[in-house]
Amino acid sequence: MRVDFDALFQSIDHLIELEKADDKAVGAPLTGLLSSLVDFDFVVIFAYRGEQRPIDLYSTFDPQQYHVYVSLYQDGPYLLDPFYRTACAQQQGVWRMRDLAPDRFFASEYYRNYYIQTGLAEEVGFFIPMEEGVTVVVSLMRTEVRGAFRPPELAMLRKTEAVVARIIRKFWGSLSPRFDAAQTKAARTGQGGAVAERAWANRNLTHREKSIIELVLQGHSSESIGLRLGVATGTIKVHRRNIYRKLGISSQAQLMSLYLGSLK
Structure with missing residues (x-):
């Protein structure tokens, strides 16, 4: 494992210069910061609040991948996701999917019908609880080709937890209005409750x-x-x-x- 210091400092510089920015302007340098420390294939940043449809803040997927990892996920499978359950409990930390999954998760219908489509070998998430019941999760994903994160890589990610949490809270600290707007829209279309x-x-x-x-x-x-x-x-x-x-x-x-x- 080798740290790319040029990419690291460039990403930090971008984030320092930002005041108010859209989701992509925050997500891209944050992804750059993390990828300078460890290798991964994809990143997706979701915000969760209760049973509401998660908000996808940022991802690095192409359109076909986005359909599987985001659109299909938001249609209902998120309700069975161990990451979603942990986010609802507002537990802060850095965890692998396997740390949070139930005992029969990898034989479950959720895994066989949805998760296996992702082709992931491992997923590691930064869980950052926010105000008003919102939790932001930054998920780093590795496919079967690249394999699971090694212990030194997980240790490195855990060392960055406080920095990632500060960045998330600085730029995405007020997401409740977005959830409220989505809830109002769902109620108008009869999808509330x-x-x-x-x-x-x-x-x-x-x-x-x-x-x-x-x-x-x-x-x-x-x-x-x-x-x-x-x-x-x-x-x-x-x-x-x-x-x-x-x-x-x-x-x-x-x-x-x-x-x-x-x-x-």
Whole structure:
């Protein structure tokens, strides 16, 4: 691992010169700063607030990649993303996807139906909690060709956490008005309200059953769900059979299809 000091100082200079700037003017030098320290294939910066559709602040994707990594993601899969769940909890830090993923994540329908399309070997995120429930996540992505981040690279990224957080808070410190505007627009088009409630409305499901569905689709095993909810594994399996019966399905693949279809 070798630091590109020329690129590092050039990126810092750009950021110092900025006063007020649009998303791209901030995202580009921030990406340059991070890429001078470690190699990665893509970067995407999302802002999250509750269940609202994430705001894509900046990315380095071409149009085809943008469709998979951003547009499809915003259509509903974000609700099952471990990064989204951590952002909602407003946990600050630098984490790999594998650090946050449930025990059955890599066998989940979310992984098989959406995440595998990205072709990523690893994703590392800077999580920066903001005011009014907003969290900004800077995701650095590596494809299978480049492979996972090595321990020295992760250590380097963690050393930059405070600097990245200061940059994010300086330029994107007031994102609530953008979320408010999006919420108002969604309400006008009849898409307001809690997303999970819309997904399972009029399905004759109990609150506990809805909670179990969310955890199943995120990639939790029955054992993991039981530990989280404080009930026996056998009880969770009974709930799952009842859920499938009520929904008229017989597999997790059908559950995922039903879930994503209900969010459109």
